[in-house]
Amino acid sequence: xxxxxxxxxxxxxxxxxxxxxxxxxxxxxxxxxxxxxxxxxxxxxxxxxxxxxxxxxxxxxxxxxxxxxxxxxxxxxxxxxxxxxxxxxxxxxxxxxxxxxxxxxxxxxxxxxxxxxxxxxxxxxxxxxxxxxxxxxxxxxxxxxxxxxxxxxxxxxxxxxxxxxxxxxxxxxxxxxxxxxxx
Amino acid sequence: xxxxxxxxxxxxxxxxxxxxxxxxxxxxxxxxxxxxxxxxxxxxxxxxxxxxxxxxxxxxxxxxxxxxxxxxxxxxxxxxxxxxxxxx
Numbered sequence: 001x002x003x004x005x006x007x008x009x010x011x012x013x014x015x016x017x018x019x020x021x022x023x024x025x026x027x028x029x030x031x032x033x034x035x036x037x038x039x040x041x042x043x044x045x046x047x048x049x050x051x052x053x054x055x056x057x058x059x060x061x062x063x064x065x066x067x068x069x070x071x072x073x074x075x076x077x078x079x080x081x082x083x084x085x086x087x088x089x090x091x092x093x094x095x096x097x098x099x100x101x102x103x104x105x106x107x108x109x110x111x112x113x114x115x116x117x118x119x120x121x122x123x124x125x126x127x128x129x130x131x132x133x134x135x136x137x138x139x140x141x142x143x144x145x146x147x148x149x150x151x152x153x154x155x156x157x158x159x160x161x162x163x164x165x166x167x168x169x170x171x172x173x174x175x176x177x178x179x180x181x182x183x
Numbered sequence: 184x185x186x187x188x189x190x191x192x193x194x195x196x197x198x199x200x201x202x203x204x205x206x207x208x209x210x211x212x213x214x215x216x217x218x219x220x221x222x223x224x225x226x227x228x229x230x231x232x233x234x235x236x237x238x239x240x241x242x243x244x245x246x247x248x249x250x251x252x253x254x255x256x257x258x259x260x261x262x263x264x265x266x267x268x269x270x271x
Binding site: 056 | 192227241247253265
């Protein structure tokens with residue numbers, strides 16, 4: 001199969017199609033691998049969800065090296081995750097753990113990312129959604145203004161910076177007041 | 184836009200490598216002399232990382248929805264039978 005290194009569009013629908021395709025093609029192989037090692041269907045599903053997320057992250061990286069077989073590449077990630085997860089007595093390697101490591105990489109005192117994110121989701125959900133629409137869904141300003149109920153594209157631009165300011169200040173405040181989350 | 188928002192915009196351009204050489208030099212000089220700007224920049228950088236985590240959390244939920252659909256939808260009964268037969 002010819003290698004495709006980037007999603008044409010990184011929106012919800014494109015991702016859904018990619019995930020379905022990879023599930024139907026690769027999950028049976030992962031399930032067979034896990035089954036041979038006395039794992040359960042739930043184990044296989046958990047490992048595959050993590051593998052698919054890692055695979056997606058690689059797919060959206062700029063300058064990604066092409067893999068001649070995406071199926072083999074995804075299978076390789078799943079196999080690796082299975083071995084790490086279950087050969088060490090069931091030690092979890094959840095997304096939170098992986099992200100925690102990334103957060104520590106900047107060499108600064110690090111606040112537990114998952115906990116801070118939960119707080120932002122509780123207090124700044126609308127801003128998170130707006131910034132997500134802008135940075136990740138990459139929706140046109142016109143569409144964002146319609147979805148979020150702003151009068152003009154200019155209002156959306158200003159609101160984007162207001163949201164960045166609001167959430168940045170929340171991160172700062174929570175980093176100081178919840179110093180016990182520092183890793 | 185008020186000054187604080189202009190500063191956020193400039194910080195974003197700097198962090199994303201989108202300032203031209205001259206503006207970059209000016210911004211870096213300000214970072215050296217303005218501790219608050221530097222601190223704000225560091226927290227803005229953390230915020231972008233949190234946004235990425237937020238995005239991955241969403242993608243993870245999308246993957247779970249796809250999985251549920253494949254295992255619940257009768258349209259994929261052949262796939263379901265194939266998988267379940269592996270765990271008998």
